[in-house]
Amino acid sequence: MKSLRARLLVGMIGSLVLLLFVFGLVIDAAIEYMLVREFDFYLETVARTLAAAVETDGTHVEVKLVPEALPDIQQAEGELFSQYWTEDGAVLAKSANLAHGDLPRFAGPIGQPQVQPLTLPDGRRARGAGLRFPINRRPRAPERSLSVPPGRDAYLTLVVARDTTDLASHVRQLRGLLLAAGAGAMTAGAFVSWVVIQHSLRPLHRLAAAIAAIREDDLSARLPAATRPREIAPLVERLNELLERLEDAFARQRTLTADIAHELRTPVAGILSTAGVILTTDRSTAEYREALEDVRSIARRMRIMTDNLLMLARLDSQPAPLQREPVPIRELVEWGWHACHEKAMIRRLSFQNAVSGALVWETDRNALAMIMANLLDNAVEYANESGRIRVTANRSTDAVAIVVANTGCELTQDQIARVFDRFWRADAARKDASLHVGLGLALVRRLVTSLGGTANAAAAEGEFSVCIRLPSIERRAAVD
Amino acid sequence: MRLLLVEDYPPLQKSVAQGLREAGFAVDVSGDGQEALWYARGNPYDVIVLDLMLPGLDGLSLLRRLRAEGRQTHVLIITAKDAVPDRVAGLNAGADDYLVKPFEFEELLARVQALVRRSYHRKDPLVSAGPLRIDTAAQRVSRDEEELQLTAREYALLEYLSLRAGEVVTRTDIWEHVYDFHSEATSNVVDVYIGHLRRKIDRNDEPSLIETVRGRGYILRKASA
Numbered sequence: 261m262k263s264l265r266a267r268l269l270v271g272m273i274g275s276l277v278l279l280l281f282v283f284g285l286v287i288d289a290a291i292e293y294m295l296v297r298e299f300d301f302y303l304e305t306v307a308r309t310l311a312a313a314v315e316t317d318g319t320h321v322e323v324k325l326v327p328e329a330l331p332d333i334q335q336a337e338g339e340l341f342s343q344y345w346t347e348d349g350a351v352l353a354k355s356a357n358l359a360h361g362d363l364p365r366f367a368g369p370i371g372q373p374q375v376q377p378l379t380l381p382d383g384r385r386a387r388g389a390g391l392r393f394p395i396n397r398r399p400r401a402p403e404r405s406l407s408v409p410p411g412r413d414a415y416l417t418l419v420v421a422r423d424t425t426d427l428a429s430h431v432r433q434l435r436g437l438l439l440a441a442g443a444g445a446m447t448a449g450a451f452v453s454w455v456v457i458q459h460s461l462r463p464l465h466r467l468a469a470a471i472a473a474i475r476e477d478d479l480s481a482r483l484p485a486a487t488r489p490r491e492i493a494p495l496v497e498r499l500n501e502l503l504e505r506l507e508d509a510f511a512r513q514r515t516l517t518a519d520i521a522h523e524l525r526t527p528v529a530g531i532l533s534t535a536g537v538i539l540t541t542d543r544s545t546a547e548y549r550e551a552l553e554d555v556r557s558i559a560r561r562m563r564i565m566t567d568n569l570l571m572l573a574r575l576d577s578q579p580a581p582l583q584r585e586p587v588p589i590r591e592l593v594e595w596g597w598h599a600c601h602e603k604a605m606i607r608r609l610s611f612q613n614a615v616s617g618a619l620v621w622e623t624d625r626n627a628l629a630m631i632m633a634n635l636l637d638n639a640v641e642y643a644n645e646s647g648r649i650r651v652t653a654n655r656s657t658d659a660v661a662i663v664v665a666n667t668g669c670e671l672t673q674d675q676i677a678r679v680f681d682r683f684w685r686a687d688a689a690r691k692d693a694s695l696h697v698g699l700g701l702a703l704v705r706r707l708v709t710s711l712g713g714t715a716n717a718a719a720a721e722g723e724f725s726v727c728i729r730l731p732s733i734e735r736r737a738a739v740d
Numbered sequence: 741m742r743l744l745l746v747e748d749y750p751p752l753q754k755s756v757a758q759g760l761r762e763a764g765f766a767v768d769v770s771g772d773g774q775e776a777l778w779y780a781r782g783n784p785y786d787v788i789v790l791d792l793m794l795p796g797l798d799g800l801s802l803l804r805r806l807r808a809e810g811r812q813t814h815v816l817i818i819t820a821k822d823a824v825p826d827r828v829a830g831l832n833a834g835a836d837d838y839l840v841k842p843f844e845f846e847e848l849l850a851r852v853q854a855l856v857r858r859s860y861h862r863k864d865p866l867v868s869a870g871p872l873r874i875d876t877a878a879q880r881v882s883r884d885e886e887e888l889q890l891t892a893r894e895y896a897l898l899e900y901l902s903l904r905a906g907e908v909v910t911r912t913d914i915w916e917h918v919y920d921f922h923s924e925a926t927s928n929v930v931d932v933y934i935g936h937l938r939r940k941i942d943r944n945d946e947p948s949l950i951e952t953v954r955g956r957g958y959i960l961r962k963a964s965a
Contacts, residue, residue, distance in 0.1 A: 525820035529842035530751035536845030537759030554751050 272453040303389035304373040311393040367392035388421035479507035568699040582624040590615040596632035634700040635664040644668025669724030742766040746776040764896040766920035773797025792819040807834035814855040860903040901960040910957035
């Protein structure tokens with residue numbers, strides 16, 4: 261059952277039905293028991309009364325029969341029948357309404373009426389009290405006719421029966437009343453349950469409405485927490501926390517998109533302007549060539565930027581599957597340096613690769629190559645004119661630490677903490693045409709993380725250094 | 741007309757400077773905020789084209805300083821920041837116009853020319869001086885419906901004179917507004933160019949349209965004498 265309301269309603273009505281049913285059964289049984297007991301008590305009383313009225317003078321037994329004997333109570337409820345038997349089973353007398361048949365003969369211990377259900381000769385259901393009793397002797401009267409042997413105690417058996425049709429109809433009526441009351445209570449209960457559930461679920465509806473009112477382009481809204489029932493409050497809190505995280509993520513995404521757009525604008529402006537100016541008039545081949553060279557160099561820097569961005573996005577969405585192979589670190593550093601040594605020469609930078617040729621580390625070659633290329637490019641970019649760049653590596657038992665350092669650092673500690681942020685640059689303005697957009701170190705940290713390592717930046721005495729620590733595979737596996 | 745182009749992104753600096761020079765402007769170029777401030781303080785530029793993100797001193801601070809010093813030079817901001825608050829901040833700092841990168845060079849040129857006209861309190865790009873008609877937008881000059889072929893430098897000189905037609909323009913004015921900082925020119929060159937210009941715009945049988953005011957400079961007659 262999907263609906264909480266239906267579930268609650270079924271649960272509440274179900275328990276109500278069960279409760280009413282059990283309660284009804286108990287009441288029904290109790291009432292029936294009481295009615296039957298009263299009925300039986302009456303029968304017993306009648307039986308005792310009749311028995312007490314039986315007298316003998318020694319020869320004749322004088323019996324009284326219902327209904328003649330008790331005309332006053334006869335009409336009240338249900339027809340009464342009575343029949344007497346002598347000890348030998350002969351019918352002594354029976355009431356007139358038993359003209360065509362007999363009552364069954366039964367009795368309890370002497371003097372104790374026994375009540376049991378029985379069927380009247382005409383087929384009606386009835387209850388009867390059977391009583392075996394001694395006949396009272398009338399001492400003063402002369403013994404006239406003696407049907408019962410005198411001299412010893414004579415016993416008679418009397419069965420008084422009473423039609424139970426009325427009793428049954430009473431019980432039916434009461435049962436009907438109970439059912440009607442039960443149904444009424446059920447309906448009322450169901451209605452109350454529905455109202456209560458509806459009321460209890462209202463905060464959920466309000467919450468849903470509040471959530472629905474939150475638009476994805478404005479996540480600054482928060483759900484009001486104060487008025488919620490206690491059970492919903494944690495939900496609201498968690499939702500608000502989720503909203504906060506979403507807002508942050510969206511804001512970061514927006515900033516990133518804006519940064520990308522902004523960073524792309526400048527080179528696009530360069531291309532547009534270069535092409536626009538060169539097209540204002542007819543020019544010599546040399547001029548066209550120069551303009552095209554300019555456009556190509558701009559496009560090349562844009563390609564680096566888009567490649568880096570794409571790599572970052574890919575790493576964010578699904579980490580690149582890493583290959584494991586022994587990588588000679590020194591060789592990799594040389595390779596990375598080769599890519600930017602031309603620019604380094606122009607800036608008259610000196611370079612020292614202090615990594616031991618014997619150092620081989622098991623890792624992903626492509627990822628580490630990209631890391632080194634970006635670190636060296638960054639170092640060449642930000643080293644002072646005629647500065648120094650130095651790469652060192654240290655190996656411990658479970659990790660290798662590679663440090664790329666360059667002179668000419670003017671960063672403050674606050675700025676050091678931000679160098680790994682995307683699109684962050686110490687100077688908001690570009691230093692030169694290189695279009696260094698602040699993606700290199702962001703990519704480095706992302707790649708190092710994907711290799712299970714850490715990247716940290718530090719500055720001391722004008723030297724900026726980035727240290728990357730790569731754990732060994734065994735170590736990584738242990739951490740994982 | 742003399743411009744200062746402050747832009748630190750070399751490809752853009754190079755191409756915009758080239759385009760503006762080809763359009764007849766004398767262009768000084770700087771890629772650094774502090775340097776640009778020094779340029780702007782020392783020269784009577786007609787228009788400053790200013791990037792906002794600059795090393796040394798950012799564009800808005802540079803602009804505020806110039807305005808605080810009472811300099812009235814028209815400033816056109818070119819920047820990649822296109823949000824309304826950025827534009828408002830730029831204009832509120834005292835800029836006269838705001839152009840978002842990337843832009844078409846034609847538009848930059850048109851805006852610069854519009855600012856130049858405003859510098860000389862003109863709205864019509866067509867300037868008349870006697871029989872001369874100068875279209876400052878198309879950079880064409882005609883005399884009596886006949887188009888004249890002028891070099892960029894000659895045109896720049898004539899445009900400057902025509903914008904100040906009826907006024908006496910000193911050699912220093914001309915030198916400062918028509919030649920950029922790196923020109924080898926001295927004010928003597930002005931006389932040489934005035935001579936070149938006169939040969940192209942004057943008729944032999946009529947007095948020169950550019951009159952020499954001895955000891956003070958030159959004057960381009962507004963209407964035919």
